[in-house]
Amino acid sequence: MTDNVVFTRGVPPPEAFPTDELGECFDAAIREDPSVVLQYGQQPGYAPLRRVLAEEYGVSEDEILVGNGSLQLQDLVSAYLVSSGTSVFTEQPSYDRAIKTFRRRGARAVGIPLEEDGISVERLEATLAREVPAFLYLVPDFQNPAGATLSLEKRRRVLELANEYGFNVIEDVPYRKLRYAGEDLPLLREIDPSRVITMSSFSKLLSPGIRVGFMISPPDLIGAVTRLGEDTYLSPVLPTQAAVAEYLRRGLLEPNVERLKQLYTPRWKAMAEAVRRELPDAQAFVPNGGFFVSVMLPEDANTENLVGRAKERGLVLTPGAAFFADPDDGGPVPGDRFVRLPFCAVTPEQIEEGVRRLASLI
Numbered sequence: 248m249t250d251n252v253v254f255t256r257g258v259p260p261p262e263a264f265p266t267d268e269l270g271e272c273f274d275a276a277i278r279e280d281p282s283v284v285l286q287y288g289q290q291p292g293y294a295p296l297r298r299v300l301a302e303e304y305g306v307s308e309d310e311i312l313v314g315n316g317s318l319q320l321q322d323l324v325s326a327y328l329v330s331s332g333t334s335v336f337t338e339q340p341s342y343d344r345a346i347k348t349f350r351r352r353g354a355r356a357v358g359i360p361l362e363e364d365g366i367s368v369e370r371l372e373a374t375l376a377r378e379v380p381a382f383l384y385l386v387p388d389f390q391n392p393a394g395a396t397l398s399l400e401k402r403r404r405v406l407e408l409a410n411e412y413g414f415n416v417i418e419d420v421p422y423r424k425l426r427y428a429g430e431d432l433p434l435l436r437e438i439d440p441s442r443v444i445t446m447s448s449f450s451k452l453l454s455p456g457i458r459v460g461f462m463i464s465p466p467d468l469i470g471a472v473t474r475l476g477e478d479t480y481l482s483p484v485l486p487t488q489a490a491v492a493e494y495l496r497r498g499l500l501e502p503n504v505e506r507l508k509q510l511y512t513p514r515w516k517a518m519a520e521a522v523r524r525e526l527p528d529a530q531a532f533v534p535n536g537g538f539f540v541s542v543m544l545p546e547d548a549n550t551e552n553l554v555g556r557a558k559e560r561g562l563v564l565t566p567g568a569a570f571f572a573d574p575d576d577g578g579p580v581p582g583d584r585f586v587r588l589p590f591c592a593v594t595p596e597q598i599e600e601g602v603r604r605l606a607s608l609i
C-alpha cells in the first residue's frame with residue numbers, strides 16, 4: 248500500500264452521516280415552524296430542543312444553552328470567566344483547540360498530568376496549593392487527545408476539591424455516548440452539579456457541519472453567555488437546531504448511535520491490537536469508546552522530526568506538542584513523544600498499515 252494513511256483527523260467519516268434521515272428532518276423542521284426557525288431569535292437556542300435536553304439531563308430549561316457548536320460556547324464561557332492573567336487548568340495533554348481558546352482570552356493554560364484513569368489528583372492538589380484557576384477543563388469520557396476516562400473515585404475527588412477551593416469544572420463530553428465496551432460512569436454533574444458546567448455536541452453523533460452544541464450550567468452563567476452570543480452572532484442557527492429537535496422527536500438518535508458503534512468497534516479493536524503488537528514499549532491509552540487511542544513513545548525512541556519523516560513514509564500525524572499546555576511543575580513537555588491515533592475515519596487495513604509505518608520510524 249503506498250497511499251497516505253491519515254492519523255490527523257478526529258472527525259466522523261462520510262459513511263457515519265445519517266444523510267437521508269437528517270434531510271427529512273430539515274425539511275419537516277423548516278416547514279412546520281417557519282416563523283420561528285427562519286427568523287432571528289430564540290437566543291438561548293431553539294426552545295423545543297432545549298426542552299428535550301433539559302428533560303434528558305434532569306435540569307430546567309433555563310439551565311440549557313444551545314449554540315453553534317460546543318467550541319464556540321467554550322470560547323464564550325472563557326470570555327466571561329477569564330480575565331487577563333487568570334489561569335485555567337487542563338489535563339496534560341488536552342484538546343488543542345480548547346487550550347487555544349483559553350489562551351486567546353488571556354488565560355494561562357496550566358496542564359496537570361493525565362494518567363490512564365484521568366487527571367493526576369495529587370498534582371492537581373499540589374497546583375491548587377499555589378493558585379486557584381478560573382476553571383478546570385476536563386474531557387472525562389474517552390478524552391481527546393489521549394483517550395483516558397476519569398475514574399469514579401477521581402470524579403468524586405475533583406468535585407470535593409472544586410468545592411474546597413471554589414473553582415468551576417467544565418466537563419466536555421462529546422464522545423460519551425460512543426462507548427464500545429464497559430459501563431457508563433456518572434457525569435460529574437450527576438455526582439454534584441454545584442460547580443459543574445457540562446458541554447456536549449451533536450458533532451460526533453450526527454454531523455459536525457450542522458454546528459449544534461450545548462452547555463448546561465446555572466441560569467446566571469447561561470444568561471451571561473447568551474448575551475455574549477447575541478453580541479457575537481446575533482442569533483443561533485435555528486434550522487439546524489430544529490432539525491436536531493425533530494430527529495430526537497422521531498426517536499432516531501439512539502438507533503443512529505448504535506449504528507455508529509457498529510461502524511467504529513472494528514476500527515477501535517484494530518487500533519488497540521495494532522498498537523499493542525507494533526509498539527509494545529510505548530505507554531498506550533486504549534479507551535473503551537470515543538475516537539482516539541494514543542501512545543507516549545519510550546524516552547529512547549527516535550522522535551527527531553517524527554511528523555516530517557512520517558509524512559515521507561506516507562503517514563500523516565498531528566504534532567504532539569499542540570496538545571500540551573504550560574506544565575504545572577515547569578518541567579519539560581513530552582510533546583515530541585506523544586502521538587494521537589484517531590481511528591474512526593480510517594479502515595482496519597489503513598490502521599494496521601499506519602501503525603506499522605509508525606513503528607518502523609522510531
Ligand SMILES: Cc1ncc(COP(=O)(O)O)c(C=O)c1O
Pocket residue numbers: 257315316317318319342386391419421447448449450455459460
Ligand atoms: C473534546 C472536544 N470538545 C469539543 C469539540 C468541538 O465540538 P463542536 O463541533 O461541537 O464545536 C471537539 C471536537 O473535536 C472535541 O474533541
